Amino acid sequence: MVSKSFDELVRTGYNDFKNITGIYEKRNGEYVGRTFGEFYGDVRSLAQKMLDMGLYGKRVMLYGKNSYNWLVAFLAIAAYVGVAVPIDKDWKNNDINNVLSDIDIDFIFFSCDKAENLTNAKCLKANFENDTTDLIVQGRELDIKFQPQNPERVCSVFFTSGTTSAPRKIELTEKNCFANSQALSELFSITPDDRYMLSLPLSHVGTVFANFRYPIEMGASLFIPDDFKEMSEDLKLIRPTVIYGVPRVFEKLWENISADKRINRVIKFSNFLRKFGIDLRKKVFSKLHDDLGGTVRFAYNGAAKLDDTLIHTFDDMGILILQAYGMTESSAIIACDSEMNYKLGSVGKVLSNQICSIINQDENGVGEICVKGDNIAVCAISDDGYLHTGDFGYIDEEGYLFFVRRSKRLIKLSNGKNIYPDELEELLTQNKGIIRTRVYDKGGCVSADIVSDFGHEVVYGLVEKLNKNLPYYMQIQRVEVIKAHEK
Numbered sequence: 001m002v003s004k005s006f007d008e009l010v011r012t013g014y015n016d017f018k019n020i021t022g023i024y025e026k027r028n029g030e031y032v033g034r035t036f037g038e039f040y041g042d043v044r045s046l047a048q049k050m051l052d053m054g055l056y057g058k059r060v061m062l063y064g065k066n067s068y069n070w071l072v073a074f075l076a077i078a079a080y081v082g083v084a085v086p087i088d089k090d091w092k093n094n095d096i097n098n099v100l101s102d103i104d105i106d107f108i109f110f111s112c113d114k115a116e117n118l119t120n121a122k123c124l125k126a127n128f129e130n131d132t133t134d135l136i137v138q139g140r141e142l143d144i145k146f147q148p149q150n151p152e153r154v155c156s157v158f159f160t161s162g163t164t165s166a167p168r169k170i171e172l173t174e175k176n177c178f179a180n181s182q183a184l185s186e187l188f189s190i191t192p193d194d195r196y197m198l199s200l201p202l203s204h205v206g207t208v209f210a211n212f213r214y215p216i217e218m219g220a221s222l223f224i225p226d227d228f229k230e231m232s233e234d235l236k237l238i239r240p241t242v243i244y245g246v247p248r249v250f251e252k253l254w255e256n257i258s259a260d261k262r263i264n265r266v267i268k269f270s271n272f273l274r275k276f277g278i279d280l281r282k283k284v285f286s287k288l289h290d291d292l293g294g295t296v297r298f299a300y301n302g303a304a305k306l307d308d309t310l311i312h313t314f315d316d317m318g319i320l321i322l323q324a325y326g327m328t329e330s331s332a333i334i335a336c337d338s339e340m341n342y343k344l345g346s347v348g349k350v351l352s353n354q355i356c357s358i359i360n361q362d363e364n365g366v367g368e369i370c371v372k373g374d375n376i377a378v379c380a381i382s383d384d385g386y387l388h389t390g391d392f393g394y395i396d397e398e399g400y401l402f403f404v405r406r407s408k409r410l411i412k413l414s415n416g417k418n419i420y421p422d423e424l425e426e427l428l429t430q431n432k433g434i435i436r437t438r439v440y441d442k443g444g445c446v447s448a449d450i451v452s453d454f455g456h457e458v459v460y461g462l463v464e465k466l467n468k469n470l471p472y473y474m475q476i477q478r479v480e481v482i483k484a485h486e487k
Contacts, residue, residue, distance in 0.1 A: 002181050003217055005151060005174055006079030014040040017219040020192055024238075025068040026226045031237060034068070036219070042072045042136050047080035047146065049139030053124075055107055056147070058082040059157070061099070063118070064111025065089050066198050066224050069132040071212065073109045074202070077155075078174070080146045082106075084156045086203040090471040093117050102169065103157065151175040158205045160328045160418055168420075170205075170328045170377050177209065177331055179375035183351035184214060187338040192219035194241045195295075197234060199225075199249060206302045209332040210324070211244040232291065239293035246303040248413075250321060254310055257288055257317075267316045281318030288317055298339050300324055302332075304412040305403050308345045315344060323347040325403060329380035329387055330354075334371050335401045346400035347393075351375075356401065357386060358394060365394040366404050411441045417473040419446060424466075424476065431462050439476070447478040456481045 001016055003009040018037030025032055050060075060077045062070060062084060077084040087099060089111070096117050099105070108125040109132060110118060118125065126132050149155075154171045196215040200207040215222050220242075225234045231249075243249075257263055270284050282289055289296070299314075302324040311321050322337035325347035334356070337348035350356040354373035361367035370386040380387045390410075393403045406412070411419040421439035428437045428450065436451040452459050459481045467475040 001217060001219070002185050004178050004181070005149065006075060006155070006177075007146070007149060009213070009217060010040050010043055010075060010079055013216060013219070017192065020219060022192070022216065022219065022221045023068060023071070024221065024223045026224060026234070031223060036216070039068075039072070039216075041140075043075045043079065044146075045139035045142075046072055046132070046136045047076035047139070048142040048144045049135045050076060050081045050107075051144050051146075052139070052142055053107075055081055058106035059085055059103055061085045061087060061105045061108045061110075062202075063087050063089065063091075063096070063108060064114050064128050065226075066202050067111075067128050067226075068224060069128040069136075070109070070202055071224075072136065073128070073132060074208065078177075080149070083154055086156070086208070087159060088203045088471060089114070089201055090473065091117070092469060092471065093120075094469050095471065096121070099159075149174060151178075156208075158203075158328050171379060172205075172331055172377055176375050176377055177213075179353055179373060180209075180331060180333055180351055181214075181217070183353045184333070184336070185218075186352065187336060187340075189339070190215065190218040190220050190242070192221075194218070194220040194297075195223065195238055196220055196242055196244065197223045197225065197238050197240045199228070199231065199243070199245050200303075204303065205328045206324075206326070206332045207244075210300075210302065215242075235291065235293045239295045241295050241297045243292065243296055243299035245299065245301055247301060247306045250299070250301060250306055250310060250314065253288075253291075254313065256291075267313070271316055279318075281316070285317040288319065292319070298322055300337070302326070305347065311344055325401065327389065329377045330371060330373075331375040331377070333375075334369075334389075343396075343398070343400045346396070346402050348401065349399050350395075350401055356395065361394070366392055367394070369393050369401070369403075411439075411446065413441070413444065413473060419474055424448070424474070427466055428462070434459070434462070442478060445477040446475065447480075448476045449480045449482060451482045453483075454481075 001012050003012060013036055018035060020036050021033040022036045023034045023039045060082060062073055074084050097120055100121055106123050108118060108121055108123060110125060110127055112127045112129050126135060151174045153173060155174045156172050157169050160168050160170060196211060198211055202208055223238045266284060270281055273280060298320040300322040314321050322342055324333055324336040326333040334354060335348045335350045354371050357370045358367040359370055369389045369391045372386045376387045382388050390406060391403060392405050393401055395401050411421060424439045425437045428434055433454045434450055434452045438449045440447055450459055460479060463476050463479050
């Protein structure tokens with residue numbers, strides 16, 4: 001099934017998979033399953049209740065951890081009600097206030113532990129834990145006809161980073177959201193026998209489209225952990241066939257494996273045997289495969305590029321990690337490896353529904369990656385009709401896209417989070433006595449060099465005060481203070 005709209009996804013999914021138990025949520029250490037029939041029925045019931053509440057065409061914020069009710073709310077809003085506005089569960093008061101000042105939010109779904117950050121939100125609210133379930137039940141008693149939706153309408157708003165000053169939002173239409181569907185179906189053979197695990201927050205555009213909507217479109221089972229800290233336990237419980245992650249997920253796996261000092265010798269021996277057609281990777285590296293559940297067909301990495309050496313190392317151990325490249329402005333994906341056709345080191349081929357142009361190439365063919373297609377957000381299209389990604393790369397003779405570097409001043413952390421150093425520098429220099437700052441990434445830590453008339457302790461105190469108002473991933477972890485007279 002390849003859907004062309006959220007409504008078609010709901011209706012066709014109900015008809016095709018209604019008797020399949022496909023949505024699982026972890027509760028008290030165990031996964032409780034619901035059929036797709038129940039899931040899509042809840043989506044329509046919540047939509048009817050929201051329409052009854054007068055929320056048609058309104059903007060609705062989703063703020064909290066991943067949950068079954070989060071999924072239901074997003075689909076109900078995007079398919080039938082208005083505009084879904086997912087925000088990072090780690091954002092704090094100032095981030096929320098910036099969003100509320102930039103967007104007219106009419107209703108908020110939230111996790112109970114986030115209530116204290118919503119004190120300035122005057123609109124109606126419903127917590128995911130109890131209120132949302134009550135609204136679904138109430139909606140079952142209603143009979144409201146759904147209105148046909150215009151595919152050009154904005155159905156969701158995503159944010160590309162934490163909002164330290166002005167929200168950086170990307171509005172996506174339903175047409176944007178479904179433009180990649182056919183192209184992706186050509187790359188992956190996903191069936192109802194596959195099992196996915198939600199391993200990233202649903203506020204990420206890639207998680208919504210690649211790790212949520214796409215699997216259920218194919219009738220694959222989707223598991224919702226209640227805590228990312230229990231990932232090793234969840235992998236063994238779920239036994240996923242496909243893993244979607246960001247570099248940090250795979251880096252942590254390697255950190256656990258590399259503690260065994262014999263591993264490199266074992267890899268060399270295994271590779272030697274493979275030269276003679278003897279492939280014992282799943283047996284030799286059985287602990288790794290067992291730790292991942294023992295049934296992984298392939299994994300794919302997105303949000304930030306995974307180190308090529310690590311990709312090759314996992315391949316040497318029998319785990320195929322495919323790369324995906326994209327951004328919020330492209331409705332998640334621009335290029336992606338295929339499980340049938342891939343090249344290690346590349347980020348795959350540009351999807352068949354898009355046109356890619358490498359402009360201002362140097363002598364090695366490296367230039368800025370520019371893309372056009374129905375998946376590109378209108379706000380991101382330049383006068384020439386292309387999305388200028390600000391990333392540099394090249395396309396080889398076989399059509400594979402290689403990412404080389406970024407031109408934008410951007411810190412791309414291995415957990416998939418984006419940080420714009422200019423924003424943090426601006427906040428730091430608002431303090432009198434701080435003359436200049438430079439924020440950068442050092443070994444995965446957000447670092448700052450600060451030129452100041454203040455002493456070290458005063459500067460550290462200012463940074464600590466700033467960190468209290470920032471999401472954890474944006475907090476400055478390393479500080480070097482340079483006295484002004486030393487410059």
